[in-house]
Amino acid sequence: MSAVSNDLRKRGKKRYASGHHNKRWKGSRELEVGMQGILITCNMNERKCTAEAFNLLNEYADLLYGPEKLQDDNGSSSEGEEADEEDVDVALKKEVAQLKASGAKQERRFQALDSGANNVIFIKTQNLESDKLVHHILSDLHTTKKKKSRVILRMLPVSGTCKAFQDDMVKYLTTFLEPWFKTPNCGTYQIAFKARNSSHNKRDEIIKSIAGLVGKLNPKNKVDLTNPELTIIVEVIKAVCCISVVKDYTLYRKYNVQEVVKEDTPKPDVNSAQTDTNKDEEKEENDAEETNKQEKKKGEDDNDNNVPQDKKEADEDEGNGE
Structure with a gap:
């Protein structure tokens, strides 16, 4: 009796696994290596985000490329x-x-696929340049200050994809980055890296390897974290690495469609603000050193050297950790 029940259970598991696999396979329209498109982040409402994305992208694609023609x-x-x-x-x-x-030839110019991460959708593009389209959208929103979406947060173009392993990424980027950074081309740049549902890549190592690669393409390429001419976007989702090089990343609020429509608030001069910040940091460091000296002197006067010494060592360890 037990043998029969075990056999039934095994067959049930096989049927369940087979059905589950077929269901995923039939409906699997996922982000894959070799695709181009746009990564769009949202806040808890992917269905509405997809509808907004189609409306927004088609509106501006019609202006740039004309209405879509079906085969x-x-x-x-x-x-x-x-x-x-x-x-x-x-x-x-x-x-x-x-x-x-x-x-x-039934593929449309915009297709919504599963990105592999929550609150992120991937719109696959066909026969258009996603970086130019997204830049045009953000430029218009920045100029008109007209809000055209409620749940879309960021729109990041994906001009190329590769396997999300460091060796594959460096190999792919060696060719991919040439139009912007290989001699005689050069510019100031920053690297915006983010990984979702992926733990095998270390952020600092990836950024260091990409920066070294850009330096080899042309030693005149310089890092600028304040106002770079170009931003290398590297978005890793599971086993796929999405890459693009964009302009005006800082000006367009990291390509955030909600922030870019807000009125610009007057800001103090960058150099003076930076100088004031440096002065404040120096003052804080001096105050901290003075406090440590006073604590140490007080401890010596009280014949209790261990307490302030331990406090100083803890402060030093914390500073080294940062």
């Missing part, structure tokens, strides 16, 4: 009239060939 709309009426005069078999074969051709 099965080309010349249907004129071909129908000619078919009346042709032999029935020939017309039928022609129609079947057209249906096969249209079915093979």
Whole structure:
């Protein structure tokens, strides 16, 4: 009896696993290596974010590239009239060939795929440059200050994808970064790295390796974390690394469509503000040193050297950790 029940349980598990696998396979439209598109982050409402993304992208794509033309709309009426005069078999074969051709080219210019991370959707693009489209959208929003979305947060173009392993990333970026950074091209840059559902890549090591690669392409390339000309975006999701090089990353609030429409508040001069900040930091360091000296002297006067000495060592360890 137990053998029969075990057999039934095994068969049940097989059926469940098989059905579950088929369901995922049929509906699996996921981000993969070799794709181009746009990563869009949102706040807890991916369904509404997808609808907003399609509306926003199509609005500006129509302006830049014209309305989308579907494959099965080309010349249907004129071909129908000619078919009346042709032999029935020939017309039928022609129609079947057209249906096969249209079915093979059914991809739209925007397709929503599973990114592999929560609150992130991936819009696969077809026959357009995602970096130019996203930059155009943010430029218009920054100029008009007109809010056109409620749940979309950031729109990050993906001009290339590769496997999310350090060796694969460096190999891919060696060629990918040439149009911007290889001699005679050069510029100031920063690297914006983020990993989701991936723990095998260390942020500092990736950034260091990419910076070394950019330096090899042209020694005149310089890092600028305040106002760089170019930003290298590296977004890792599971086993896929999404890459793009964008302009005006700081100006357009890290490509955040909610922030870019806000009115710019007057800011103090960068140099003077930085000088004031440095002075404040120096003052804090001097005050801290003075406090440590006073604590140490007080401890010596009280014949209790261990307490302030331990406090000083703890402060030094904390500073080294930062």
